[in-house]
Amino acid sequence: MQIPCPWCGSRPLDEFEYGGDATKKRPEGKKQENMEAWVDYAFLHDNVAGRHKEYWQHVGGCRCWLIVTRDTRTHEIIKSEFAVPQLRSNQR
Amino acid sequence: MRYSLSAIIRNAATGHKHWPKVWKNPEPKQSYDVIIVGGGGHGLATAYYLARNHGITNVAVLEKGYLGNGNIGRNTTIVRSNYLCSENSQFYEHSLKLWESLSADLNYNVMLSQRGALNIFHTPAQRDAAIRRGNAFSLNGIDSVLVTREEVKKLAPLVDCSPSARFPVLGGLLQPRGGSVRHDAVAWGFARAADRRGVDIIQNCEVTGFQIEKGRVRGVETSRGPISASKVGIVVAGRSTLVAQMAGLRLPIESHVLQCFVTEPVKPVLDTVVMFAAAHFSIVQSDKGGLVFNGDLDGYNSYAQRGNMPVMTGVAESAVSFMPRLSRLRLLRHWGGINDMTPDGSPFITRTPVKGLFFNGGWCYGGFKGTPASGWTFAHLIANDEPHPFASGYTLSRFETGRVINENGAGPQPGRH
Numbered sequence: 001m002q003i004p005c006p007w008c009g010s011r012p013l014d015e016f017e018y019g020g021d022a023t024k025k026r027p028e029g030k031k032q033e034n035m036e037a038w039v040d041y042a043f044l045h046d047n048v049a050g051r052h053k054e055y056w057q058h059v060g061g062c063r064c065w066l067i068v069t070r071d072t073r074t075h076e077i078i079k080s081e082f083a084v085p086q087l088r089s090n091q092r
Numbered sequence: 093m094r095y096s097l098s099a100i101i102r103n104a105a106t107g108h109k110h111w112p113k114v115w116k117n118p119e120p121k122q123s124y125d126v127i128i129v130g131g132g133g134h135g136l137a138t139a140y141y142l143a144r145n146h147g148i149t150n151v152a153v154l155e156k157g158y159l160g161n162g163n164i165g166r167n168t169t170i171v172r173s174n175y176l177c178s179e180n181s182q183f184y185e186h187s188l189k190l191w192e193s194l195s196a197d198l199n200y201n202v203m204l205s206q207r208g209a210l211n212i213f214h215t216p217a218q219r220d221a222a223i224r225r226g227n228a229f230s231l232n233g234i235d236s237v238l239v240t241r242e243e244v245k246k247l248a249p250l251v252d253c254s255p256s257a258r259f260p261v262l263g264g265l266l267q268p269r270g271g272s273v274r275h276d277a278v279a280w281g282f283a284r285a286a287d288r289r290g291v292d293i294i295q296n297c298e299v300t301g302f303q304i305e306k307g308r309v310r311g312v313e314t315s316r317g318p319i320s321a322s323k324v325g326i327v328v329a330g331r332s333t334l335v336a337q338m339a340g341l342r343l344p345i346e347s348h349v350l351q352c353f354v355t356e357p358v359k360p361v362l363d364t365v366v367m368f369a370a371a372h373f374s375i376v377q378s379d380k381g382g383l384v385f386n387g388d389l390d391g392y393n394s395y396a397q398r399g400n401m402p403v404m405t406g407v408a409e410s411a412v413s414f415m416p417r418l419s420r421l422r423l424l425r426h427w428g429g430i431n432d433m434t435p436d437g438s439p440f441i442t443r444t445p446v447k448g449l450f451f452n453g454g455w456c457y458g459g460f461k462g463t464p465a466s467g468w469t470f471a472h473l474i475a476n477d478e479p480h481p482f483a484s485g486y487t488l489s490r491f492e493t494g495r496v497i498n499e500n501g502a503g504p505q506p507g508r509h
Contacts, residue, residue: 001400014402018392020505035492042504043344043435043491047333049395072347073395 019055115287131155133164137467143289166429172270179485187465200281209270330430351399357381433506
């Protein structure tokens with residue numbers, strides 16, 4: 001498996017670190033007020049069989065965090081972009 | 093027919109033409125008392141113990157493929173009970189006790205070999221941790237022995253114990269009752285024993301939906317038509333979240349690939365199970381002579397039953413640095429199994445918000461060794477609607493309440509265990 005990094009181009013898998021589900025939104029407010037949302041955020045992931053949006057960090061390269069869309073059944077990579085929206089205009 | 097010496101002699105005399113089928117292949121009935129979704133090791137064990145311990149024999153086990161094609165045949169066959177957390181240690185010790193009498197109980201040789209499970213440590217900090225674990229095991233009544241480097245040399249001469257080793261060996265923690273089991277025989281043995289007690293094992297029957305009315309399960313939809321039952325158990329590790337989704341449940345589980353490897357067969361060189369603390373690496377020699385070993389998870393969500401190259405090379409490097417003589421061996425086969433990984437590394441044997449629907453899964457790396465106790469306690473839960481005391485901690489609500497059972501102190505990312 002190779003991951004296309006927007007800075008560095010297509011690089012082998014072992015340069016990247018997995019960061020998990022990228023669709024989760026950190027809840028607003030204090031933990032005590034919103035426990036259900038925090039439990040959902042920390043523990044319940046959709047575990048999609050198919051197209052999965054996930055974080056990867058290019059630790060062995062530019063060290064940028066990426067959001068990669070990958071098919072979990074075939075490991076085909078559909079899309080790869082910077083996790084930080086402001087960087088996306090620099091995408092190669 | 094009971095398997096016995098006289099049965100062998102009788103059948104030998106008649107040219108082995110009259111051995112009965114190991115299990116029947118019945119058509120599904122319209123309704124059962126209990127339906128078990130998933131004919132893996134745990135599902136078959138559950139059906140067997142429902143019949144054996146609770147007298148419930150009107151049971152169907154529905155399997156999407158054929159028996160033994162899932163994780164029951166995709167593991168490294170190791171059994172042991174040296175767990176630190178008390179919820180896990182009582183559960184896995186019960187499991188090991190069941191393994192010890194399983195061949196006689198099933199009338200099927202599962203080829204348990206209690207050759208000892210040895211955890212090797214390499215640093216003073218790991219030694220301290222091993223001593224602490226060993227003391228905890230002793231307090232829980234689980235056998236464990238601290239062994240020196242010299243004893244490691246004797247127990248496993250393949251291990252590089254020289255001072256110049258990449259990861260010097262300081263000693264190990266041994267569970268003498270640990271060992272390995274022939275994994276296919278576990279599936280076949282439980283299937284045959286359940287079948288003999290009247291359970292219907294239905295292969296090539298995929299569950300495609302659940303019939304739920306007013307919060308209560310009424311049955312399942314399958315590729316071979318609807319089947320009704322007032323109690324349904326889901327035991328489909330690897331696919332848990334997808335199957336549970338059909339019943340409207342969200343589970344704290346992620347699917348990850350774990351690769352296993354087998355070398356070409358060689359003469360006996362390793363008569364104990366060895367695990368190394370310097371890397372996630374464990375190794376055992378099979379009865380056919382192949383060295384069977386595994387390493388880390390591939391590291392990302394996956395439903396593809398195959399592994400990636402970086403982990404494969406990493407595992408091969410571990411193998412050669414711990415046991416340099418393995419460098420001349422060639423890999424014969426390698427495969428990937430899909431593991432249900434949970435946020436605390438422990439499984440679920442639990443009721444669900446749907447009445448009559450029970451869930452067993454999230455086994456991380458503990459599935460194979462937990463097979464008999466998983467069936468035992470899940471059958472208890474289904475029969476009595478009350479959790480078995482040995483599995484009462486394995487609930488879905490433990491993340492809300494904070495009563496997690498976290499063997500490694502890792503998490504909450506499921507892939508970190």
